[in-house]
Amino acid sequence: MTSAAKSDSNPVPTAAEADGDDVLLRVENLVKYFPIKGTGLFREKEFVHAVDGVSLTIPRGQTFGIVGETGCGKSTLARCVARLYDVTSGRIVFDGRDITKVSQRSMRPLRREIQMIFQDPIGSLNPRRRVGSIIGDPFAIHGLASGAERKRRVQELMERVGLNPEHYNRFPAEFSGGQRQRIGVARALAFQPKLIICDEPVSALDVSIQAQVINLLADLQAEFGLTYIFIAHDLSVVRHVSKSIAVMYLGKVTEIAPAEDLFTVPRHPYTGALLSAVPVPNPDESDQRKQIILVGDVPSPIAPPSGCRFHPRCPKAAPVCVTDDPPLEPRLGDGPEHPAACHLPMAAGENLADFHPEISKEERVVEVEGSLLPDDAQPADIADALPVRQEGGKP
Amino acid sequence: MSMPELASAGESEVLDETGEAAASRKIEGRSPWRLAYERLRVDRAAKIALGTILVIVLLAILAPVFAKITGHGPNQQFIDTGSNAEGGPVPPSGTFWLGTDNNARDLFIRILYGARVSLLVGVLATLISTALGVVLGLAAGFIGGFVDTVIARLIDVMLSIPFLILAISIAYVSGPSVWLVIVIVGVLSFTYLARIVRGQVISIKGREFIEAARALGAGPWRIMFVDLLPNVLAQVIVYATLLIPLAIVAEATLSFLGVGVPPPTADWGSMISDASGWFQYGYWWFLLFPSMALLITTLAFNIFGDSVRDALDPRGAGIYV
Numbered sequence: 001m002t003s004a005a006k007s008d009s010n011p012v013p014t015a016a017e018a019d020g021d022d023v024l025l026r027v028e029n030l031v032k033y034f035p036i037k038g039t040g041l042f043r044e045k046e047f048v049h050a051v052d053g054v055s056l057t058i059p060r061g062q063t064f065g066i067v068g069e070t071g072c073g074k075s076t077l078a079r080c081v082a083r084l085y086d087v088t089s090g091r092i093v094f095d096g097r098d099i100t101k102v103s104q105r106s107m108r109p110l111r112r113e114i115q116m117i118f119q120d121p122i123g124s125l126n127p128r129r130r131v132g133s134i135i136g137d138p139f140a141i142h143g144l145a146s147g148a149e150r151k152r153r154v155q156e157l158m159e160r161v162g163l164n165p166e167h168y169n170r171f172p173a174e175f176s177g178g179q180r181q182r183i184g185v186a187r188a189l190a191f192q193p194k195l196i197i198c199d200e201p202v203s204a205l206d207v208s209i210q211a212q213v214i215n216l217l218a219d220l221q222a223e224f225g226l227t228y229i230f231i232a233h234d235l236s237v238v239r240h241v242s243k244s245i246a247v248m249y250l251g252k253v254t255e256i257a258p259a260e261d262l263f264t265v266p267r268h269p270y271t272g273a274l275l276s277a278v279p280v281p282n283p284d285e286s287d288q289r290k291q292i293i294l295v296g297d298v299p300s301p302i303a304p305p306s307g308c309r310f311h312p313r314c315p316k317a318a319p320v321c322v323t324d325d326p327p328l329e330p331r332l333g334d335g336p337e338h339p340a341a342c343h344l345p346m347a348a349g350e351n352l353a354d355f356h357p358e359i360s361k362e363e364r365v366v367e368v369e370g371s372l373l374p375d376d377a378q379p380a381d382i383a384d385a386l387p388v389r390q391e392g393g394k395p
Numbered sequence: 396m397s398m399p400e401l402a403s404a405g406e407s408e409v410l411d412e413t414g415e416a417a418a419s420r421k422i423e424g425r426s427p428w429r430l431a432y433e434r435l436r437v438d439r440a441a442k443i444a445l446g447t448i449l450v451i452v453l454l455a456i457l458a459p460v461f462a463k464i465t466g467h468g469p470n471q472q473f474i475d476t477g478s479n480a481e482g483g484p485v486p487p488s489g490t491f492w493l494g495t496d497n498n499a500r501d502l503f504i505r506i507l508y509g510a511r512v513s514l515l516v517g518v519l520a521t522l523i524s525t526a527l528g529v530v531l532g533l534a535a536g537f538i539g540g541f542v543d544t545v546i547a548r549l550i551d552v553m554l555s556i557p558f559l560i561l562a563i564s565i566a567y568v569s570g571p572s573v574w575l576v577i578v579i580v581g582v583l584s585f586t587y588l589a590r591i592v593r594g595q596v597i598s599i600k601g602r603e604f605i606e607a608a609r610a611l612g613a614g615p616w617r618i619m620f621v622d623l624l625p626n627v628l629a630q631v632i633v634y635a636t637l638l639i640p641l642a643i644v645a646e647a648t649l650s651f652l653g654v655g656v657p658p659p660t661a662d663w664g665s666m667i668s669d670a671s672g673w674f675q676y677g678y679w680w681f682l683l684f685p686s687m688a689l690l691i692t693t694l695a696f697n698i699f700g701d702s703v704r705d706a707l708d709p710r711g712a713g714i715y716v
Contacts, residue, residue: 111612128625
């Protein structure tokens with residue numbers, strides 16, 4: 001973190017601009033489109049706009065959270081950073097090196113520095129291979145250790161993540177969900193990577209087990225100085241582990257903020273709506289607050305809405321939101337660490353339920369299929385009409 | 396049924412809820428292969444079929460021993476004792492245990508030597524088609540794109556050509572030999588296996604553990620043979636077991652039609668072919684015994700293959716055997 005450390009680890013920065021040593025990963029205007037096959041003879045090429053112009057700067061030694069609904073592109077972003085997908089355009093600079101166009105073969109040494117932990121503790125472990133051989137994979141693939149040496153190091157890793165090293169010869173199916181996730185952690189840890197991308201690492205686990213795995217990740221971070229990209233849709237988990245958090249919606253980052261700021265002064269209405277969905281573990285408080293239920297569904301990422309992508313569902317939507325795509329920049333006097341992509345950011349203490357969009361239904365449903373609400377219905381009405389949607393609310 | 400047995404298998408002490416450590420020590424993890432083996436072990440049909448196969452293999456191996464005991468070589472003709480007044484085969488007797496054929500040769504000895512040919516063709520042809528099917532299926536499923544298109548079209552073309560016509564044409568042009576039969580049967584029957592492997596690979600390659608392997612830096616070869624192959628191995632083994640009797644029948648068919656194993660090599664297909672003309676005149680043993688040999692062998696392999704499939708099926712009953 002000091003300048004001395006910088007000159008040791010990276011004397012000649014190869015990237016166009018030399019990042020400060022405190023920046024481990026810089027993502028610039030990253031775009032990833034997936035082509036979809038049309039039907040018919042003269043098929044029109046269509047694309048899923050999975051990640052559409054995302055820029056992030058991830059500091060070394062911290063946990064950077066990414067939240068968003070299913071399908072917002074957060075997992076695609078992670079896989080682009082890990083170079084499991086080729087990016088459509090944009091730049092990924094890891095540790096001073098531009099890895100955007102590095103071939104899969106040249107990527108191999110870099111794989112030791114970027115590792116992933118996957119969401120599905122069952123699906124991410126080969127069911128037909130023994131745990132020892134799964135965790136030993138990194139050593140086998142990179143020819144780092146073999147035979148008794150590999151076994152010793154695998155058992156060290158197993159012990160480090162809280163598994164019984166004697167279970168070396170077991171199959172993944174013989175472990176519980178939390179233990180399997182520990183196997184995944186051990187495998188990712190084998191190289192002592194600089195960056196570990198955790199793609200919803202605890203979403204498939206029981207809450208009590210979630211805490212164990214999160215604490216394990218925190219311990220390992222303290223011990224090895226790891227940097228995490230922590231992807232989740234559980235806001236409370238992300239808040240607990242992350243130093244700063246990016247919120248994604250339909251392939252774009254809507255807001256980036258230090259964890260506490262995001263929860264106290266959200267600027268983007270989407271963030272505000274997300275936060276109001278977090279259950280409050282206090283029934284009295286829960287009864288009083290007004291939950292914001294967003295109207296409609298997430299629009300199709302094949303034909304995303306014009307302007308601000310959130311405008312068809314936003315309670316504050318105005319004509320400018322339909323025409324202009326808001327840049328991601330600090331709003332309402334926030335510091336540079338808290339940019340939001342919104343023309344009409346929320347002020348502190350503002351209640352989204354009090355707002356009605358200034359644009360008509362027709363304008364709101366631009367390129368959005370599916371049923372929306374009648375013209376006269378307001379988000380607040382929906383909130384009252386659908387009490388079952390209010391988690392922890394009135395019975 | 397299962398839990399008490401599991402417990403009593405080790406020591407006769409009752410497992411209580413609190414003795415978790417004791418339980419985890421005693422409930423030993425069983426691999427999918429071990430489970431399959433344990434299911435096979437209690438499957439009576441599988442045991443009988445496997446026993447039959449072992450007896451046939453043993454008889455084929457010991458064919459020269461029986462030749463020495465009876466003093467009859469496989470291609471030796473016994474004009475005086477082995478043919479009747481009209482020059483036809485003689486029925487089973489103390490000298491010729493299963494009678495003789497139309498050339499006054501010992502039918503029993505020839506059936507034993509014929510088993511060698513059948514088993515050789517069955518196993519080698521299956522090995523060839525399994526290797527081809529696995530490699531092409533893995534490549535088509537995993538690499539996809541152009542490679543997949545080429546292999547899939549190749550399979551379609553091969554499936555659209557009738558096996559017998561193609562095999563007869565090749566054998567007729569090249570001249571009959573055992574090795575040619577092995578290659579023909581092996582190469583022409585990889586298609587179904589390749590399709591099965593391809594389909595399995597396509598369904599598996601999207602799973603996260605393949606992505607995890609790529610994230611670790613594994614190359615395509617390693618992913619295909621270390622990560623994917625173990626997951627399709629069960630299907631491959633099942634299908635390969637069922638391919639053996641198919642190959643044996645295919646070989647017998649080619650020999651029956653005169654384009655398989657060349658005479659005078661003893662072979663069940665050509666023996667059945669020779670006998671078919673004599674059956675109507677009452678020489679029943681000549682047709683019956685080679686046919687029975689072929690029937691019993693293919694039936695044993697088929698029943699065993701079915702049992703292997705049941706045993707390897709993860710949804711199969713009797714997990715707690």
